[in-house]
Each structure stands twice: as C-alpha cells, then as structure tokens.
Amino acid sequence: MLEDIQEILLSSEQLSARIREMGRQISADYAGKEILMIGVLRGAVIFMADLARAIDVPVALDFMAVSSYGASTTSSGVVRILKDLDEDVEGKHLLIVEDIIDSGLTLNYLLDNLRSRKPASIKICTLLNKPERRKVDVQVDYNGFTIPDHFVVGYGLDYAEKYRNLPFIGILKPEAYKS
Numbered sequence: 001m002l003e004d005i006q007e008i009l010l011s012s013e014q015l016s017a018r019i020r021e022m023g024r025q026i027s028a029d030y031a032g033k034e035i036l037m038i039g040v041l042r043g044a045v046i047f048m049a050d051l052a053r054a055i056d057v058p059v060a061l062d063f064m065a066v067s068s069y070g071a072s073t074t075s076s077g078v079v080r081i082l083k084d085l086d087e088d089v090e091g092k093h094l095l096i097v098e099d100i101i102d103s104g105l106t107l108n109y110l111l112d113n114l115r116s117r118k119p120a121s122i123k124i125c126t127l128l129n130k131p132e133r134r135k136v137d138v139q140v141d142y143n144g145f146t147i148p149d150h151f152v153v154g155y156g157l158d159y160a161e162k163y164r165n166l167p168f169i170g171i172l173k174p175e176a177y178k179s
C-alpha cells in the first residue's frame with residue numbers, strides 16, 4: 001500500500017491539528033444548537049469520526065450514499081442516491097460532511113435535495129477542496145485544506161476501495177491507477 005504513494009501531502013499530525021481547529025470553530029458557531037452531521041459515504045467516514053469528537057455541542061450522525069455515473073476518478077454530475085438518510089431533517093441544523101469537493105457536482109445535487117426537506121439550516125464542511133476543478137459554484141462553510149489538482153487517497157479517500165485506512169493524505173503514483 002505505502003509503495004503506491006508518491007508523496008505525503010498531509011500528515012496525520014497536520015490533519016488532526018486542523019480538525020481540532022475546525023471543531024473549535026464549529027462549536028463556537030453552533031453554540032446553543034444541535035448539529036445533525038450528514039456524512040457522505042464512504043469517503044467522509046474517517047474525517048467525520050474525528051471531527052465529531054472535536055465538537056463540543058450535541059451532534060447526531062446520519063449518512064447518505066451517492067454515486068455518480070461516469071469514469072472512476074471524475075464525477076459526471078449525474079448523481080444517484082444509493083442510501084438515503086434515516087432521519088427526518090425538517091427543522092434541524094444540517095452540517096454536510098464531505099471528504100473532498102472536486103467539480104462540486106455531487107454537493108450541488110445534495111444541497112438541492114436536502115433543501116427541499118426544509119431543514120432549519122444547511123452548512124457544508126469538507127476536509128479537502130480542489131477549487132481548480134470546480135464546475136459549479138458551491139459555498140463551502142468549513143474547508144480543511146485547499147489542495148492542488150492531484151488524485152489523493154488515504155484518511156477515508158480511496159482508489160477502487162483501496163487506501164482508505166492510510167492515516168495520512170497521499171498522492172497516488174500514476175502506476176497505481178493502472179494495476
């Protein structure tokens with residue numbers, strides 16, 4: 001697994017320091033409220049687990065799984081819901097938790113979908129952001145790290161379901177795409 005990584009972009013220390021900061025900011029912004037975190041499966045799971053523990057207001061967790069049709073490393077914008085939320089979100093403060101925002105198409109779809117369910121508020125929190133690749137404008141409320149346009153894996157992010165358990169974010173060697 002490690003032999004497929006070209007470079008460590010964000011170490012586990014950098015990730016945990018930034019997530020602690022994000023947790024403090026989110027806790028302050030939501031003081032006196034309850035948050036319903038909506039994790040986008042599967043990439044966001046590891047980030048969400050750490051972020052939730054860095055927040056000191058009440059947090060409930062729910063999940064959605066979506067898949068975009070098209071090539072494996074890019075998003076086509078056509079989104080299919082594979083697993084919907086278990087909870088009714090009407091009147092709740094939603095915090096969408098994403099691993100990475102790339103084209104923005106997945107999130108754009110999710111936002112429209114969730115808005116129609118009449119929550120009290122919706123904010124977006126992403127660990128990683130690749131603004132160079134944006135196709136639709138999305139307003140990101142909490143952004144962990146802005147990164148250059150490389151395909152990255154680890155800390156929840158995969159290539160073909162591999163590398164999610166790496167404790168850091170790394171750039172995958174081009175050879176690893178082909179095997």
Ligand code: XMP
Pocket residue numbers: 043073074075098099100101102103104105106107150151152153157158159
């Ligand atoms: P969009 O383009 O809709 O896509 O913003 C977001 C989803 O695309 C996947 N994605 C990546 N996954 N390394 C990954 O492991 C990457 O560099 C990468 N870029 C985009 C990811 O599933 C994300 O939720």
Ligand code: MG
Pocket residue numbers: 043157158
């Ligand atoms: Mg993925």
